Amino acid sequence: MAATLDTTFFARLPKIALHDHLLGTIGEATFQDLARLRGAAITPAEIAGFYLRGDKPVGVLRALRTLEREVLRQPADFHRITLEYLAGHAAQGVRHAEIFWNPTGSCDGADDYACLLSGIAAGMEDARRDHGITALLLPSIDREAPPEAAIAMVEWMIARPHPSAIGIGIDYNEVKGPPQLFIPAYRLAARHGLRRTAHAGEFGCPATNIRVALRDLGVERLDHAYTALDDAALCREIADRNIIVTVVPTNSYYLRTLPAERWAADHPIRRMPAAGLRIHPNTDDPPMHHIDPARCWARMHDTFGFDANDIRQFMLNGIQGAFVDDATKAAWHAAFTAEFDALLQEPNP
Numbered sequence: 001m002a003a004t005l006d007t008t009f010f011a012r013l014p015k016i017a018l019h020d021h022l023l024g025t026i027g028e029a030t031f032q033d034l035a036r037l038r039g040a041a042i043t044p045a046e047i048a049g050f051y052l053r054g055d056k057p058v059g060v061l062r063a064l065r066t067l068e069r070e071v072l073r074q075p076a077d078f079h080r081i082t083l084e085y086l087a088g089h090a091a092q093g094v095r096h097a098e099i100f101w102n103p104t105g106s107c108d109g110a111d112d113y114a115c116l117l118s119g120i121a122a123g124m125e126d127a128r129r130d131h132g133i134t135a136l137l138l139p140s141i142d143r144e145a146p147p148e149a150a151i152a153m154v155e156w157m158i159a160r161p162h163p164s165a166i167g168i169g170i171d172y173n174e175v176k177g178p179p180q181l182f183i184p185a186y187r188l189a190a191r192h193g194l195r196r197t198a199h200a201g202e203f204g205c206p207a208t209n210i211r212v213a214l215r216d217l218g219v220e221r222l223d224h225a226y227t228a229l230d231d232a233a234l235c236r237e238i239a240d241r242n243i244i245v246t247v248v249p250t251n252s253y254y255l256r257t258l259p260a261e262r263w264a265a266d267h268p269i270r271r272m273p274a275a276g277l278r279i280h281p282n283t284d285d286p287p288m289h290h291i292d293p294a295r296c297w298a299r300m301h302d303t304f305g306f307d308a309n310d311i312r313q314f315m316l317n318g319i320q321g322a323f324v325d326d327a328t329k330a331a332w333h334a335a336f337t338a339e340f341d342a343l344l345q346e347p348n349p
Contacts, residue, residue: 003346005301005308010093011294012343013311014336016318017089017097017282019223019246021140021171022078022120023067024060024285025085025099031067034077040070053290060252060288061172068105075119082123082135088286090131092293095332097133098323100140100169103156104149113139113153114160121164136323137162138197140169141185143177150185158192166323167195169223174205179212186217195323196220197246201227203253207234214238221246221321226254226268229275239276244321247272247279249299250289270304273313280317312340 003009026034028051035042050063072078082099089097101120107113117137124135139157141150150170157165168189170182179200186196200213202224210228213219214237222245228234238245247269258266272279283289283296291299300306300314319332 003344004348005298005311007294007298009343010297010301013093013297013315014332014339015092015094015293015297015315016280016322016332017094017099017293018221018244018280018318018321019248019282019284020085020089020097020099021064021285022081022085022099022101023064023072024288025088026067026081027084027287030081030084031063031071034071034080038071038073038077040066042066042070051288053288060285063288064102065105068102072106072116075116075122078116078119079123079126082120083126086124086127086133086135087131089293090127090133094293095133095336096322096324097135098138099135100138100171102140102142102171104142104145104153107156110156110159113156114162117160117162117165121162124164135164136167137165138167138169138195139165140171141182142172143170143174143179143182143199144172145177147181147185150182151188154185154188154192154194157189157194167197169196170198170217171223174199174201174203174209178205179209179217183212183216186219190218197223199223201225202251204257207231210234210238214241214243219243220323224248224251225277226251226272228277229268229271232275235275235277239278242278242320244317245272245277245279246282246321248282248284248289249296249303250284250291252289264303267304269300273306273310278313278317278320280314280321308344312337315340 031047103113127133196219198213198217198219200210207227207230210225222243225245254267281296281300283291319329
């Protein structure tokens with residue numbers, strides 16, 4: 001009998017991670033420890049509250065703001081959280097990760113940016129050496145901040161280039177910061193050869209936000225993009241451009257807004273491949289979402305009903321969407337496909 005697609009299968013499945021926020025990957029014990037070390041004005045009970053996730057989760061933005069403003073102050077802090085995240089993902093079959101980080105919440109200028117980035121880069125290198133996982137960084141625009149801060153962030157990247165910081169993203173509350181506000185920052189990034197992705201269509205925001213990201217921000221990858229389903233022509237455009245869409249099965253917005261008994265049936269992820277969208281599942285803020293890579297991928301099968309052929313395609317979509325060179329993609333494609341086929345043929349215990 002062929003292998004059952006269970007969490008063990010998905011833990012061993014070779015995977016790429018394209019949509020995790022560095023601060024959202026911090027486990028509660030590390031948060032508590034760093035808060036004590038840095039003398040943050042937050043209680044252990046308040047930190048514990050960030051990791052509660054009921055039937056109607058409230059999201060993680062408040063926790064991330066606390067980390068930015070009160071806790072993460074030194075390169076060593078960023079080294080620790082980067083290494084812990086990558087080691088955990090590597091243990092569940094993730095071979096490469098591209099990580100979002102919002103530097104404007106922690107940095108006052110290019111020198112601060114370069115200093116804290118050095119901690120992240122050192123964590124990435126240690127993870128590569130000790131756990132065999134590679135990583136890249138996507139400094140990301142805080143869309144709740146003024147557009148001028150976004151331009152400043154890109155200017156820091158230009159002034160202090162680093163081989164691990166290969167592109168930009170944009171995140172935080174899309175309702176407060178529609179993408180058209182950040183066109184100048186994205187165009188500056190493009191002129192300097194930085195790769196580009198963006199959160200759009202995440203919080204039930206209109207499909208026009210996705211169109212702006214695609215056409216005016218010039219993104220090469222989309223994050224979330226669920227409301228593209230409201231516009232068939234936009235779905236065709238995304239498909240025609242071979243844009244990979246990173247999705248999050250544990251997305252808080254749909255857990256809050258869809259009835260529990262209809263959540264699995266009505267979630268847009270279920271309908272996206274049929275609309276031509278090439279999706280790739282991710283954990284987003286894993287400990288705060290109470291998820292890990294194996295269970296994230298298992299949810300695509302168990303909850304949304306995708307079969308082994310779909311899972312194979314999602315795996316390959318991750319390779320296609322990665323911001324690496326074509327030779328690396330070709331090598332991953334061959335190796336991942338062979339591993340997937342071997343896993344699928346293993347007999348059940």
